[in-house]
Amino acid sequence: MGDGYPLIYLNGNYINILPNSIYNLKKLAPVEFKNWKQIEEEEHRQEIEEQKETNDKISNTIVLIIMIPVIVIILTIVCLRGCLSNLCKKDVSKQ
Numbered sequence: 001m002g003d004g005y006p007l008i009y010l011n012g013n014y015i016n017i018l019p020n021s022i023y024n025l026k027k028l029a030p031v032e033f034k035n036w037k038q039i040e041e042e043e044h045r046q047e048i049e050e051q052k053e054t055n056d057k058i059s060n061t062i063v064l065i066i067m068i069p070v071i072v073i074i075l076t077i078v079c080l081r082g083c084l085s086n087l088c089k090k091d092v093s094k095q
Helices: 019-028 036-094
Strands: 007-010 013-016
Touching: none
Parallel strands: none
Antiparallel strands: 007 013
């Protein structure tokens, strides 16, 4: 990116500031000075955080996709066992 000179954030853009103009800028208004390395590090951190969030969402989705059918199958088996056992008891009591 830049050549190490500080930057000023103005209207959504970072502008490279020459060393001799920094003093005048500081007198005019309080501004946040950054260099290219700081900006690149912040962007890299944000990318890593976004990737972690995406990975968490994907893993949660996979767990849901696996767990919902398993729960449905277990409930189906439990209900069928209950119904079959009731039918068998009725058949035995009729005899």
